[in-house]
Amino acid sequence: MTAVYKAILNLVIAFFFVISLEGIARKITARIQRRIGPPWYQNFIDIFKALSKHPFSNGWIFDFGVLMALGGAIATAAIIPMGSTFWTPFPNTDNFFVIMYLFAVGSLGMAMGMVGSGSPWSAIGVSRALTQMLGYELPYLVVMSSVMYMYKTSSIHLLIEKQATNGWNLYVMPIGAIVAFISLIGMLGKKPFDIAVAPAEIASGPMAELSGKYMGLLQIMHAFSIFVEVGLFVDLFLGGGSLGWFLVKFIVVWVLATLISSVLPRFRIEQMLKFYWGVPLGLAFLNALFVLLGWTF
């Protein structure tokens, strides 16, 4: 029973904490852009406004895709450990591969629903998003494999425990951590990797046909995705600690990604692939080699 309560706490934190952080990111970006910016709770206002609107459906695949996207993201967010074994809702299922597969359900639901909308902009956006997944996941998975090889486990909370004795993975394998962070920026869809939703190129891509409640639901899905992506990075590279420490590290990683994002333009799609499969992938293999040879700190 406690597992369910913990999972619900996960979702509550994912919702309120991440959406507030998104608002704070808007504020930070605004200051860099010499604006005042909206209040930190602006994203709550946006979501509740969107949810109060009458939606326009584009067929049942579209409806189903949006729900599948939200469902996949919620299911993944519910099993992410928050910095310690105590704050792990399901200690037997917080396996890295389970999380990756569950997380893909959300992405595929989004892809299916958006293609179902029938707009060519959405189709282009989805194809870009899936291409981008191909780009960032390769170096990310190579780094993850070396992490799992080193500690001989794929359970996230066990990996956190190992870091408590062995030191943060950020220090143990700095190259891997950097590569994972670069992949994280791509996962979050921050610039220079916001190719899938490029507004001025493809009219916000997947979001082109979303209106009212659908938009609101996908914004919530986006918040849960951010929780999963950044949470996973914090768990795997920045060690464990209390819930408070987890949230502090979360804020640091998120603000760093926001700062980088606000001063860079975006890549073209083929430039993105060339980038990810160039230096980050090479570094990821180098990191794997170091781990294989035991040359870690």
Next chain:
Amino acid sequence: MGEVKLFFGPNHPGMHGNFSVHMYVEGDIVKRARPLPGFLHRGFEKLMERRYWLSNLALIPRICVPEPDINEACYAMGIEKIAKLDVPERAQWIRMIVLELARMANHLSAIGGVGGPIGLYTASHWGTADRDRILDIFEALTGARVYHMYIIPGGVRKNMTPQIEEMIWKVMDYIESRLDDYENLIFKNRILHSRLKGRLVLTREQALEMGVTGVGIRATGVEYDIRKVDPYLFYDKVEFEVPTATDADAFSRVYLKFKELSQSIKIIRQALEKMPQSDKVNVPISKGSALRHVVPKGMAYAHIESARGEFGFFVVSDGKNKPYRVAVRGASYPQGLYGIEKYLPGTRIEDVALWLATMDVCAPEIDR
């Protein structure tokens, strides 16, 4: 893969106005592109024939929203040529300052406008914020921020006070101090280089064939600037350079705009120094009330260098209180219509918004 038709505008975040491009794409490559103006058509040229000479001043700034003063200046210069008016010297200097300020405002929003299509929104917001300081000057000088209706046939509407001169000095110092930040943020960015350098090339032959002016032709190495070729106002009495480039690509077009900013600052400073003190800043076109003004029979073409290229008004008068015919040469007409149709095919979806941004396509100039 089949050809897919995509609507780029009028409802699209990458579109700069009431304009549309129908793209026929295969994959990411644009196979055919069809520009569709006409969403804004008010019939400016025809409307002018039904209004009094001075009533037209409220209409013509609408032909180009980001830089409205060039319309007033061309119209006024055309009428002055026909009526052989002697415009007071101070008014001419003030006009020069206003035109250069308008050029700077347009260039700032154009540099920011390149930030939009490539996702560097910080550039857009910086450009907009700094443009706002210039709009503050306009508000103090003319009472309006965007459409000023300040340059009138015979001079300018009001005199420039010493306080406004002081304000202009300050804003020029401020913008000059910001140029380094722009250079670091935008023009030294390697991702931006990879997006813009060598892309959307418009060669010298192509530009000359279509009649592209402004940065479009200067980026190919041709030093064509009306301020030098056919000086109007007192541009022959100030020192400035016309920056040119040879790459003819999107990057050099944006960079030229950035370089012109410092030249405009230079011109404005010289104009403020050389401007004589006087209370007389306008002369009437003819006797009587403004609505009964008549312009003698005749025709004249007045052209100036706008931020986007050669901008001209051809004014015909039959000696009555309304124009007989006014024709407008929009600066972005060639690259906005023929350029899109001819040179966009072969580029990619991402480049379409960049063509519109670096070529400064302004829809009202096409359907005026």
